Amino acid sequence: xxxxxxxxxxxxxxxxxxxxxxxxxxxxxxxxxxxxxxxxxxxxxxxxxxxxxxxxxxxxxxxxxxxxxxxxxxxxxxxxxxxxxxxxxxxxxxxxxxxxxxxxxxxxxxxxxxxxxxxxxxxxxxxxxxxxxxxxxxxxxxxxxxxxxxxxxxxxxxxxxxxxxxxxxxxxxxxxxxxxxxxxxxxxxxxxxxxxxxxxxxxxxxxxxxxxxxxxxxxxxxxxxxxxxxxxxxxxxxxxxxxxxxxxxxxxxxxxxxxxxxxxxxxxxxxxxxxxxxxxxxxxxxxxxxxxxxxxxxxxxxxxxxxxxxxxxxxxxxxxxxxxxxxxxxxxxxxxxxxxxxxxxxxxxxxxxxxxxxxxxxxxxxxxxxxxxxxxxxxxxxxxxxxxxxxxxxxxxxxxxxxxxxxxxxxxxxxxxxxxxxxxxxxxxxxxxxxxxxxxxxxxxxxxxxxxxxxxxxxxxx
Amino acid sequence: xxxxxxxxxxxxxxxxxxxxxxxxxxxxxxxxxxxxxxxxxxxxxxxxxxxxxxxxxxxxxxxxxxxxxxxxxxxxxxxxxxxxxxxxxxxxxxxxxxxxxxxxxxxxxxxxxxxxxxxxxxxxxxxxxxxxxxxxxxxxxxxxxxxxxxxxxxxxxxxxxxxxxxxxxxxxxxxxxxxxxxxxxxxxxxxxxxxxxxxxxxxxxxxxxxxxxxxxxxxxxxxxxxxxxxxxxxxxxxxxxxxxxxxxxxxxxxxxxxxxxxxxxxxxxxxxxxxxxxxxxxxxxxxxxxxxxxxxxxxxxxxxxxxx
Numbered sequence: 001x002x003x004x005x006x007x008x009x010x011x012x013x014x015x016x017x018x019x020x021x022x023x024x025x026x027x028x029x030x031x032x033x034x035x036x037x038x039x040x041x042x043x044x045x046x047x048x049x050x051x052x053x054x055x056x057x058x059x060x061x062x063x064x065x066x067x068x069x070x071x072x073x074x075x076x077x078x079x080x081x082x083x084x085x086x087x088x089x090x091x092x093x094x095x096x097x098x099x100x101x102x103x104x105x106x107x108x109x110x111x112x113x114x115x116x117x118x119x120x121x122x123x124x125x126x127x128x129x130x131x132x133x134x135x136x137x138x139x140x141x142x143x144x145x146x147x148x149x150x151x152x153x154x155x156x157x158x159x160x161x162x163x164x165x166x167x168x169x170x171x172x173x174x175x176x177x178x179x180x181x182x183x184x185x186x187x188x189x190x191x192x193x194x195x196x197x198x199x200x201x202x203x204x205x206x207x208x209x210x211x212x213x214x215x216x217x218x219x220x221x222x223x224x225x226x227x228x229x230x231x232x233x234x235x236x237x238x239x240x241x242x243x244x245x246x247x248x249x250x251x252x253x254x255x256x257x258x259x260x261x262x263x264x265x266x267x268x269x270x271x272x273x274x275x276x277x278x279x280x281x282x283x284x285x286x287x288x289x290x291x292x293x294x295x296x297x298x299x300x301x302x303x304x305x306x307x308x309x310x311x312x313x314x315x316x317x318x319x320x321x322x323x324x325x326x327x328x329x330x331x332x333x334x335x336x337x338x339x340x341x342x343x344x345x346x347x348x349x350x351x352x353x354x355x356x357x358x359x360x361x362x363x364x365x366x367x368x369x370x371x372x373x374x375x376x377x378x379x380x381x382x383x384x385x386x387x388x389x390x391x392x393x394x395x396x397x398x399x400x401x402x403x404x405x406x407x408x409x410x411x412x413x414x415x416x417x418x419x420x421x422x423x424x425x426x427x428x429x430x431x432x433x434x435x436x437x438x439x440x441x442x443x444x445x446x447x448x449x450x451x452x453x454x455x456x457x458x459x460x461x462x
Numbered sequence: 463x464x465x466x467x468x469x470x471x472x473x474x475x476x477x478x479x480x481x482x483x484x485x486x487x488x489x490x491x492x493x494x495x496x497x498x499x500x501x502x503x504x505x506x507x508x509x510x511x512x513x514x515x516x517x518x519x520x521x522x523x524x525x526x527x528x529x530x531x532x533x534x535x536x537x538x539x540x541x542x543x544x545x546x547x548x549x550x551x552x553x554x555x556x557x558x559x560x561x562x563x564x565x566x567x568x569x570x571x572x573x574x575x576x577x578x579x580x581x582x583x584x585x586x587x588x589x590x591x592x593x594x595x596x597x598x599x600x601x602x603x604x605x606x607x608x609x610x611x612x613x614x615x616x617x618x619x620x621x622x623x624x625x626x627x628x629x630x631x632x633x634x635x636x637x638x639x640x641x642x643x644x645x646x647x648x649x650x651x652x653x654x655x656x657x658x659x660x661x662x663x664x665x666x667x668x669x670x671x672x673x674x675x676x677x678x679x680x681x682x683x684x685x686x687x688x689x690x691x692x693x694x695x696x697x698x699x700x701x702x703x704x705x706x707x708x709x710x711x712x713x714x715x716x717x718x719x720x721x722x723x724x725x726x727x728x729x730x731x732x733x734x735x736x737x738x739x740x741x742x743x744x745x746x747x748x749x750x751x752x753x754x755x756x757x758x759x760x761x762x763x764x765x766x767x768x769x770x
Contacts, residue, residue: 098720102733133736218623220715272715276606277621414734422716427627448538453735 049130049139049166049338054111057342061085062351065115067092070170070332073119073361077354084347091121101128104136116340116348119170119355120333123158127414129335130166132240137335139164140352143345147353154404155371158333158412162240166335168356171293171368172376173331174402175225176312178294179287181390183212183309191287194319195230198287199258202267205286213281214262215288217435218426219272220418221329225289228410229327230255230318234446236461237411243455244409247443254318260434270429272422279303289316291329292369292399300388311390312398315405325407331371369399376400409461414453420445512749518742530739534731534747537740543724546632546707551700554636558696559689562644566651567677581652588645595642596706600713603634626714631722635706639699647692654688655681690763697759698752704729724748 064086066074074088091100100121107113114136120126129137140148141164148156148165159167179191187209192198202214216222227234232252236244246252262268271278273294282303290298295312299305317324334352336345355361357372363379370376380396389395424445428438447457522529534540569581590598601607604622605614619625626634658681666680682689707722708729721727724744732741 098730098734105733105736128734131736271621274715275621275623416716419716419720422714423719426623426715427717430621430623452537 048162049135049137049164051138051341052339055339055341056344057340058344060343060347061087062116062344062347063087063089064348064351065089065091065118067119067121069367070119070355072365073170073355076358076361076365077351080354080358080360081350084350086351089115091118100125101134104129104134108134108136114337114339116337116344117351118335118337120167120335123330123333124412124414124416124418126158126161126167126333126335127412130161131414136338137166138338139166140168140336141165144168144349144352150357150372150374152373152404154406155373157406157408158331161237161411167333168352169371170332170334170356171366172371172399172403173291173293173329173368174399174406175229175289175291175315175327175329176395176398176402177287177314177316178285178290178299178310178312180285180305180309181311183286191313192316193314194324195255195258195316196319198289198316199262202262202287203265206262206265206267209286210266212284212286213267213269213288214286215268216271216273216278216281216285217259217263217268217429218270218422219274220416220422221273221291222425223417223421224327224329225291226255226259226327227252228407229289229315229325231325231407231409233409233461234417235411235413236409237413238458238461241454241456243413243450243457244459244461245443245446245450245457246459247439247446256435256439260436263429263434270426270432272426273298289327291331292402293330293367295389295395296367296383307388308390310388311392312395314398315402324405326402326405328406328410331368369403371403413450414455415446415449417446420449515742515745515749518739519746521739530737530743531747533737534727534740534743537727539719539721539727542719543721543727546722547700547703547724549632550635550703551697553632554639554700555693555696557636557640558644558647559693561640562647562651562692563682563689565644566648566655567681569648569652570655570681571673581648584648585645587641588643593705596638596709599638600709623714623717626710626718628718631707631710631718634710635703638706639696643696643699651685651688651692654685658684686763690759693763694756694759697755701748701752701755 062084064074066088068090071088071090074086077084078086078088104114120129126137128134140159144165148168151169155172156165156169159165159169177191183189184191187205189201189205192201198214205212205214215225217226223234230251232255233244233246233249238244259268263270269281271281273282273290279302282298283305292312295310299310300307315324315326317326334355336348336352340348357370357374359375359378362370362372362375363382366379370379380399383389383396384392420442424441425435425438428441429435450457519530520526520528565584569577569584571577572580587595602610603625605611605620605625608614614620614625617625662680662684663676666676671680702725703723704725707718708720708726711718711720711722711726719726721730725748728741728744728748731737731744
């Protein structure tokens with residue numbers, strides 16, 4: 001026994017190193033999820049956003065989750081309905097962040113913890129919130145039938161999933177056509193009405209006035225602005241398990257060609273609208289398709305472009321299409337839990353109606369154009385007094401009309417098209433190459449990610 | 463020390479020259495009491511979760527099978543995630559090993575106040591632990607906010623996204639991990655150097671060894687187990703990289719893939735694709751790799767060996 005055989009030494013070493021490795025993995029903050037969570041399965045609720053048979057009633061108290069910009073909405077509700085006890089939880093508003101979904105997967109396992117109402121920080125969130133596995137967002141089509149008729153069909157389209165209405169839209173965010181009216185007057189240009197004219201004029205501006213740009217490509221909304229508007233099938237949801245993706249479709253090719261030509265002429269900037277250095281490029285924006293919220297949020301508050309310059313007109317369209325269609329950049333969504341009933345549900349619905357249409361939030365505090373029709377005019381009237389835009393009546397009319405011109409067959413999916421764009425396209429554009437150089441990688445990544453989420457990918461719709 | 467030693471028969475022979483694994487009865491009880499808290503923790507935080515992951519990973523549509531492994535290995539990002547880790551380790555480990563050993567020898571051979579002052583300075587970045595250190599790095603990497611702005615300008619980088627391009631991430635991570643860990647390891651390796659008996663060093667000097675020969679032929683072989691331990695823990699950390707690339711992905715708005723490291727891919731399967739089986743399979747694969755590498759390092763460096 002005084003000396004150990006080689007075999008015994010090896011056995012001890014093995015045991016010792018196993019223990020060491022386990023200790024290492026335990027100490028280094030291992031986040032290996034499988035060691036925490038059993039199979040995330042549906043909570044037992046019936047599919048399609050119907051009420052969970054195990055739904056509970058708090059007797060009235062509600063809990064809502066909002067991101068920072070929507071905090072004032074919840075506080076306005078609290079003030080307007082002091083008799084409804086409410087708990088307001090702030091959530092991080094990072095687009096592309098996954099911890100929110102993680103929380104819901106864990107709530108489903110625990111069978112409790114869901115908020116009664118939530119503002120989804122990213123519109124893509126509605127895809128998992130309505131998926132069969134999470135099945136959080138309630139179908140509102142029955143319980144809010146009359147109220148929902150106050151939306152135009154296009155303005156609540158992101159919530160219409162498989163003949164159910166799984167959310168209520170906060171604001172309308174269609175792309176209008178923005179241009180700097182002062183520059184256009186000085187230079188003697190008229191704003192384009194078609195994408196073809198946009199391309200020609202953009203190249204002309206870049207040639208005659210170097211440094212001035214006609215659009216931004218580096219942010220996650222760029223595919224919404226350009227690809228969605230053109231009808232390029234990236235997000236065509238045929239069913240919960242079937243997606244139509246085809247980046248070699250002619251509807252993609254035409255917009256890729258347009259972007260390539262404008263990039264070659266330095267008419268489009270590879271910067272993203274939210275990049276810190278966009279504030280330097282921003283004031284050199286001559287024109288661009290862009291969401292309704294660009295006006296106040298980007299031009300006035302972030303880039304500090306002086307009043308009386310920027311103005312919007314009707315969205316541009318492809319000359320072969322009449323009437324034309326436009327893209328859409330966000331326009332937040334409110335969801336209601338399928339796990340509540342009774343007084344708790346009633347109060348939550350009161351909350352949803354307030355935050356989507358009550359002027360105390362939608363007109364007085366919200367920066368976005370209300371998606372609900374009733375408060376829209378009051379919001380526009382308030383903007384008229386502001387006097388920021390060069391031609392307000394045209395801007396206001398363009399905003400309302402564009403909301404009903406958003407192209408269909410485009411849904412929020414479990415894969416994140418904007419994120420895939422940021423990963424595959426933005427670095428290539430930043431390095432000085434054109435969109436074609438990244439296009440195959442973008443298409444491949446879209447299809448591959450869609451498949452990992454369980455979609456069957458088909459190349460043609462219908 | 464492991465629990466397997468407890469049941470060894472007690473031997474009452476005069477102590478041989480090498481240490482024995484078996485202990486007398488009373489010592490054995492004492493050892494059992496000392497090792498108990500660790501064994502409990504090991505069961506709760508190590509063995510149960512690992513066993514659970516193993517079972518989860520082997521659950522197939524019908525009974526047990528390797529379906530989950532097939533799905534995760536078949537993911538189009540699977541190979542890339544390991545490639546990313548290998549690249550990072552390739553850059554990081556040599557810098558780490560050479561840097562720490564070099565600095566340790568310098569600190570060791572600068573006795574007195576200067577040496578201990580330098581040791582303290584090297585330790586400072588490591589004291590800024592975890593998240594705080596990482597937030598600091600975000601400032602350092604962002605041109606415009608960075609104190610090393612001149613460096614980024616020299617490369618022609620003006621935005622964070624230009625600095626944090628996917629191809630450059632292994633270098634960035636290597637720098638991050640080096641400054642985060644080097645100070646702590648310096649203290650540990652220094653401890654190893656301090657443990658070398660003076661007689662050995664004096665004998666070497668008498669035999670005519672210069673500083674280089676002394677470091678190379680005397681000190682390094684003696685502290686080899688410490689270096690093996692350092693390599694082991696750093697390799698394990700490298701394979702478990704998670705929060706660093708995750709935050710880099712978020713601050714670059716997705717330019718760095720959200721599935722950059724194996725752990726992130728596992729996380730995506732667990733909480734986005736909601737496929738816990740495949741996520742567990744990835745954990746098991748990582749465990750096997752870490753175990754294999756760990757074992758290799760342990761055997762090569764004599765980390766747990768008592769022969770000296």
